[in-house]
Amino acid sequence: MKFRSSQPRRSPIGIDAGPRYFAAVQMDEESPRPRIAAALLLPREQFSAPLSHSEIKPLPTILRRAGFSGNKIVLAAPLDKQFGGILEMPSSDTSAYTQISRIELARTNRCAPDSLEMDCWPVPEIAGKSAAHVMAVGCRHDDASKQLDLFESAGFDAHALDIRAAALSRAAALLPPSPGMTAILDISWPATLLVLVCDGDVVFERRLADTDLQRVHEALVQRLHVETELADYLLLEAGLDAMPGDAPAARSARTILSGYLDGLATELATSMGYATEKYDGVAIMQLLLCGDAAAMPGICSRLGDRLKLATRTISPADLCTAAQPVQAGQSGPAAGNSPALAAAMGLAL
């Protein structure tokens, strides 16, 4: 005889605390196919302000009202506190990789090996090098504890502190598999992150310089002399396609956005060219866009044309069937279709 709980089995809540939104997703684990149980995109009280206890304290109640259950969460390590890279292993002994990587990360970040937490995994063979390589990521205990303390003091039980790149790779793995490498571009307010995934593993990760949304947003506000809300609309909802005509304001906005996307495409081409050369013979077959700006109209076609790559936006609605209509914050985009939830969804998986 089997006893079943009245509450359906749910995954931990994936929480992606960005500078503008709290993105949260919880998956239904009873469904044979990936299914979203609850999702929420909650605007923060103060944009770009550091996270505080007073801001996180009401979060459990808000999440419960939005249909989430349980207090187990998975967080993403702050991008600016996370470090890592591809390390060459002097030994062929795979059991020593973790220890060697830890010491190397501690050396390059000038801290004691036991004062950081890290993980590593092997990457495909690198061109011209016979030695094994691993992708290593780490975070100092102090930095991790600060983030965890904030959420645990509000009543959450932090199940894991993952990295954003691994979360995005898990979300992307819901799509049909493709040969070669898959590039994931996460365009968010503080930074733009390029992640290359091969066979489900992250093999390359890079923060692209000067390509964050914050910079474009400030340029729109300053050059067009518009309100913040209007700049948000132009950047996230209007985009390139919704600004036809020769009006000076439209022309200026189009110029700013085109310049931003061209710069982004240039940076992407450089980074992807480097990665393709590094992993000789493994081509990048598709580009997946996610993050706050991935819903911008025209961004897919623009980047796809420039990079000559199959480009698509990934959102929870694309990745799986939503179990119920997702809740959206008052000023946020429609959360169900928002690519800003991709990282949170990956954390919940």
Added chain:
Amino acid sequence: MKRVNLIPAPRLEQRRCRAHARRCVKACSIYTLLALLAAVGCRFAWNDDTDAAEQRLAIADADVQHIDVAIARCRSDLNAAKVSLAVNCQLVSQPDWSLLLKLLAALNGDAVVLKSVALDTRAEAAASVIPVIQTFSSSGKSTKPLAAEPKRAVRLILIGTGESQLAVTQFVVRLEKTGLFDRVIVADTGRETFMAGSAISFRLECILKEGEK
């Protein structure tokens, strides 16, 4: 798919310890609760037997009290009996002098009249009575004579009058023949007037044998 967890290991260890402690506290609480419930259940289940035991205990207490009272009474009776026994023993240890008087009355006959019968328990002078005994050891050396202890002999002093000297002497002989006395000494005799004629007055000292008392 790779899953990374950068939660610091010491934090995870602390969390594991806290969870373990919580589980232990829960288990102990459940055990205590079950034990309490079992105790309460037993209390209710065997309540009647407890009452019966209490009654038996009360009866036993009353019995013990009765027995204590009886023992106290027996103890006082025993003490009285002990006192009585001690008095009786004291009395039994005294000689029965009436037997001696009856014997004297039978011995004196028709020719002797006793005026006085007295007992004297003063010690005799040892030197005058007990002779010195000299002993010789096997080496031929003589030893010191043994010093005799003074005898605490009981003397019966008889004062009376006899019809004649012969009657007095016969009375003395009869006394000696009784075997009660070590010696019968005629301490004093004399002639005296008795009714219309004369008679012989005497004073005898009879030393009783040890153990004849």
